[in-house]
Each structure stands twice: as C-alpha cells, then as structure tokens.
C-alpha cells in the first residue's frame with residue numbers, strides 16, 4: 001500500500017468511522033487531562049519538560065489519588081530522574097536497573113490499569129515516574145503487540161492521531177487493531193517517545209535480581225533418589241513418606257503430586273517423587289536444576305550396576321552432592337563393603353575411609369535405617385546452608401503437569417524462592433495463568449506457600465512441561481505477552497533444523513567466549529575402545545579449550561544418554577554402536593548431535609578439529625584406479641617416466657597418486673605427466689598403456705603400482 005500525504009490523511013480521518021469516535025469518548029479520564037501537545041514535545045523538548053513538571057504539580061487537585069500525586073511530585077524533584085534522560089543509553093540502562101532493584105517486587109509495570117488500581121506505594125511511585133516520563137515525551141514500554149488505542153494512551157495522543165500517522169506510513173488501521181512492535185516503536189518515536197523495552201527483551205522482566213543476604217532465610221533441601229533398576233528407589237521413597245512424623249496429624253489423604261515434604265525431629269526435606277535419573281536429567285534439559293542432594297540407592301547384595309554408574313554420572317554432571325544408601329541390608333548376601341569398594345573407584349570414598357561421601361545401610365522393605373538416612377540427609381543439607389528469600393514474588397520449577405478432566409491443566413510446582421499466593425499471575429514455560437487454587441501433597445487447600453514447598457496449582461492456561469520455570473509477575477498482561485511470545489518462539493524453533501549442540505555450534509560458542517569445554521558422552525561396543533578414546537581425547541586441547549567426558553559406557557546410545565547430552569550441552573560420540581530408535585527420535589527433538597564412528601582416529605581427528613575451530617566437512621579419499629609399472633624411461637631434464645599398463649579404473653593427469661611397492665605406500669605425490677605415445681592426455685582408461693611421470697619423484701621401480709585418488713568432501717550426517 002502506498003503512503004499518503006498529510007492532506008489525504010486528514011480527509012480520510014474526517015470520514016473515519018463512528019466506532020473510532022465513540023471509543024475515544026470512553027478513554028480514561030486521566031487521559032483527557034494529559035492531552036498536552038505532543039507536537040510541542042517534539043519541537044521544544046525542554047519546554048515540554050518544564051510544563052510536564054507543572055502538570056504534575058497541577059494534578060494535585062485532580063482525579064489522581066493523593067498517594068500517587070505525592071509520589072509523582074517526589075519523583076519530579078528526584079535528581080535521578082532528570083539525569084536519566086541525559087545519560088548515554090548504556091548508562092541509562094544501568095540507572096533503570098538500579099531503580100528496579102529498589103524493591104523485591106520487581107517488574108514495575110507501565111500499565112495504566114495497574115497504576116491506577118493498585119494502592120501500593122511502589123506502584124504509586126511508578127505511576128509518578130510514568131506520568132513524568134509522559135510529560136518528557138520520555139520513555140514508554142511497549143510489549144510485542146499493542147492495539148492502536150493502547151498505544152495512543154501510552155504516548156498520550158488521540159487514537160486518531162496514531163491512525164493518521166499509520167495512514168501516512170501506508171497502513172490503514174482501526175482503533176482496536178493490533179499493530180506490531182516495530183510499527184508501534186516507529187509511531188512512538190514520531191511523537192518523541194523513546195521505547196524502553198524492546199520486543200526482544202520483554203523476557204528481561206523475568207530476570208530476578210540477587211537477593212540481599214539479610215533477606216535470606218534457611219530453606220529445606222530438595223532431594224532426588226536415583227539408582228539401578230530394582231535396587232529399591234520406589235520402595236525407599238515410600239518408606240521415607242511413611243517416616244514423615246507430621247503425616248496423619250492433619251488427616252489429609254496423601255496424593256501423588258510428584259514431590260513431597262517430609263518433616264522429622266531433625267528438620268524438613270523435600271523429596272522429588274520421580275525416581276530415576278531420567279526424570280532428573282529431563283528436568284535439567286529444560287534448564288531446571290532443583291535438586292540439592294542426590295541419594296544413590298545401591299542394592300547391597302548386587303552392588304554397583306550399569307545404571308548406578310549412569311546415575312552417578314548424571315548427578316556429577318549436574319554438580320550435585322551425592323549420598324549413598326546401601327539398600328536390601330536385610331538380605332543374607334548383602335555386602336556393604338563391596339559396594340563401598342566399588343563406589344570408591346568412582347570417587348565416592350566413604351567418610352570412614354578418609355573420603356567425604358556419606359554412606360548409610362538401610363532396608364526399605366523392612367523399614368530399617370530410614371530415619372537415620374533422613375537425619376543424615378538433613379544434616380548433610382544443613383552443611384550446605386541452603387537459603388531463600390521468602391519475601392518476594394514467587395518463582396520455582398514445574399515438577400509434574402497433566403490435564404485433569406475436571407480441573408483443567410494442573411501442575412505441581414516446587415516453589416524455590418518467594419511466596420506464592422492464590423490469585424498470583426504467572427508464566428510457566430510457554431503458558432501463563434493465574435493461581436486459582438493451591439494444594440499440598442496431603443491434598444490440603446492452601447492460600448500461601450513459601451520456599452522449598454511443592455504445591456499443586458490450578459489456573460494454568462495450558463499444560464506446562466516438567467522442568468519449566470515458573471515465575472510470578474505483577475502484571476497479567478505481561479504474563480500473557482510473554483506466554484504468546486514463547487509459543488511463537490517454539491513454533492519458530494521447530495522450524496529451525498539446526499542442531500542444539502553440534503561440534504560446529506560448540507566452536508561458535510568458543511569463539512564467542514561462552515564455552516571452553518566440549519562435553520562428551522562416549523558409548524562404545526567394548527570397554528577397550530572407551531578407554532582408548534578417553535585417553536586420546538584427554539590429551540586433546542590446550543589451556544583454552546578441552547574435552548570433558550560426562551559419561552561413558554558400553555552399549556548402544558539410549559534415550560537417557562540423549563537427555564543427559566541435552567541437559568549438559570554435550571555431544572554424543574558412538575563408537576561401533578548405534579542409537580536406539582527412541583534415542584534417535586529424542587535426539588531429533590532435543591537437537592542433540594550424535595556422531596558415529598568406526599575408526600578411533602576419525603573420532604579423535606574430528607573432535608580435535610572442533611576444538612581447533614577448523615571443523616571442515618569430512619574428507620574422503622576415493623581411489624580412481626591402478627596402473628602397473630612395466631618399464632622405466634629416463635628422460636633428460638624431465639626425470640623418470642614409467643611405462644604403465646592401466647589395470648583398473650582411470651588415470652588422470654594432475655590427480656594425486658600413491659606409489660605402492662610390495663603393498664606398502666612408499667610415496668604420495670602428484671601425477672605430473674600423462675602420455676599416450678607422444679601425446680599429452682588428460683585421462684587413460686583401464687586396459688591401455690601410458691607413460692606416467694610423478695612430480696619430484698624418480699625412484700620408480702618395475703612392478704610398482706601407481707594408485708591415483710581424489711579427495712571428496714562428504715557432509716556429515718548420522
């Protein structure tokens with residue numbers, strides 16, 4: 001659509017629909033007051049500034065509440081605010097961040113609705129700032145999309161003026177039409193406003209500043225139980241649940257919500273009721289690290305098994321402290337010393353042996369040693385001095401989620417920081433919501449929950465995923481906006497086929513200074529290959545980059561391997577093994593790079609190349625043919641020419657060639673001359689005789705083979 005001039009725009013505006021005018025009439029009272037000429041702001045910013053201050057003063061008798069007026073006046077004389085607009089933008093950002101840290105309740109929000117309806121002094125202060133910035137022709141916050149009417153209100157002009165500007169830019173709109181962020185920014189700038197929040201940093205609203213030391217209070221540890229299949233994880237979780245001294249007091253029915261709190265005489269701990277490292281790592285893959293302590297369960301009769309090692313690797317990759325519970329001690333063949341010995345080789349040296357790993361002997365079945373285990377875990381956690389700030393907006397992680405037929409989307413969230421209240425607005429993964437109801441693991445209805453509390457929440461707009469972060473926001477609209485944006489981004493991401501962590505992207509990260517270490521998961525057909533790979537890879541790298549093997553094991557590449565790789569930004573190296581169909585599927589979904597090799601040197605070379613930042617497509621040599629030397633001619637000033645018979649394939653001039661004597665390659669060079677009789681030719685086919693000269697090489701012998709080859713570039717695929 002072509003743009004229109006001022007006059008035409010006026011004309012069209014005159015014919016503009018009744019709807020527009022009516023909408024204008026219902027605009028908030030506050031807006032009518034604020035109709036200072038924005039044109040004046042553009043032309044004479046200093047004057048506009050002064051009049052802005054006056055306006056704020058004059059509003060003392062106006063419709064705005066006294067608290068807001070007072071705040072506005074206070075803000076108007078705060079030097080900080082006058083300075084803000086004069087600073088270069090980088091500093092401005094700094095100032096605005098500083099301002100945000102004034103209160104724990106982050107996310108000062110620009111919405112008029114919030115400003116006028118909330119009585120809190122913080123909001124009042126923001127209201128004052130917002131008003132002041134309007135008078136400046138100052139800064140506005142615009143989310144990703146906004147209606148014409150909302151934009152007009154924000155920049156304090158009539159909606160018709162916005163429509164007119166849009167028309168001049170060739171865009172016909174109505175008052176309730178959504179416009180995109182770029183257009184809105186453009187229009188705001190035309191009216192002399194600086195857009196404070198761009199569509200790319202709307203998520204900045206979720207960035208949580210560090211808590212002050214004095215606001216922190218001790219919190220309960222979050223513990224995950226892992227171990228080999230059938231070693232007793234589920235049974236132990238049940239036993240622990242039964243050991244809860246608080247249970248029964250309130251008579252609630254215990255329900256499975258994915259996590260529960262256990263209180264003993266020694267203190268409280270939260271157990272994630274999703275045993276196994278798959279769940280643990282799947283959550284980590286979503287960016288959630290909720291566990292403070294891992295208890296590895298080992299059946300004392302069986303000892304360390306493959307999944308025990310795997311679980312330990314997963315816990316280590318997450319950097320979480322490990323405790324060991326030696327289970328099934330009731331069995332006659334239980335051998336705790338063997339378990340200790342085995343685990344010592346994995347760096348889990350028992351305290352009694354001079355190490356720092358806590359071991360305990362239990363029987364989940366016979367309920368022996370459970371209280372002691374709990375006490376030890378709580379004690380161990382105490383040493384970690386875990387703390388959280390309860391007096392801030394809540395944030396946490398989704399532990400489990402489902403669609404309940406009667407209640408809609410339901411999720412268990414572990415509140416990590418802050419206090420969660422009924423009616424709080426939030427974002428969880430790609431969904432927003434408003435807390436409709438809260439239940440604990442006993443099914444009791446709650447109104448408020450603090451840190452380290454698992455709680456079941458109703459009120460999600462959709463079903464989030466385990467591991468999604470859950471963040472409370474003051475403003476419902478921002479929550480909706482972030483959710484919409486994340487959903488859009490997810491759709492975009494699905495379209496992008498680029499690997500999540502590939503050797504190539506690793507190099508990019510290295511160049512950007514983000515990553516210095518390439519994490520690998522090694523899977524091979526035999527232990528010997530793993531050892532060889534580990535040793536060779538260990539030698540790669542320098543002081544800047546290196547390789548870290550997170551996990552290695554014999555066997556095919558499983559879904560768990562892929563999830564670990566996804567969670568730890570690792571690349572999987574498979575040597576003579578293949579991914580299971582499930583693993584292939586997960587790798588595709590999680591965009592994990594799996595590299596398969598059958599030659600150890602290829603693996604090492606490729607990883608070395610990645611480390612050196614010169615990862616090129618694989619070079620593959622293809623032999624083109626063979627020629628047997630039957631006679632030799634010494635040509636003055638040229639050198640030795642071999643009279644040959646082409647036994648197979650073709651011989652090409654200028655191609656690379658190897659000279660083979662008694663099955664050993666004795667020279668590699670280039671075919672410098674190729675002749676049939678007296679003529680130079682480019683190619684000689686099998687079954688023909690020809691003369692071949694090799695560049696800079698004369699030591700040819702009868703019976704030698706000349707083997708020309710070419711190097712092909714092969715792009716790497718699974």
Ligand SMILES: Nc1nc2c(ncn2[C@@H]2O[C@H](COP(=O)(O)OP(=O)(O)OP(=O)(O)O)[C@@H](O)[C@H]2O)c(=O)[nH]1
Nearest residue numbers: 228229230231232233234235327328363364365366
């Ligand atoms: N004798 C004995 N048996 C136990 C003990 N703990 C668990 N078991 C038994 O071991 C088997 C496996 O226990 P689970 O708790 O299901 O083991 P798990 O590790 O959760 O197993 P998966 O969920 O399959 O990974 C069950 O038959 C339990 O009854 C114990 O302390 N002593």
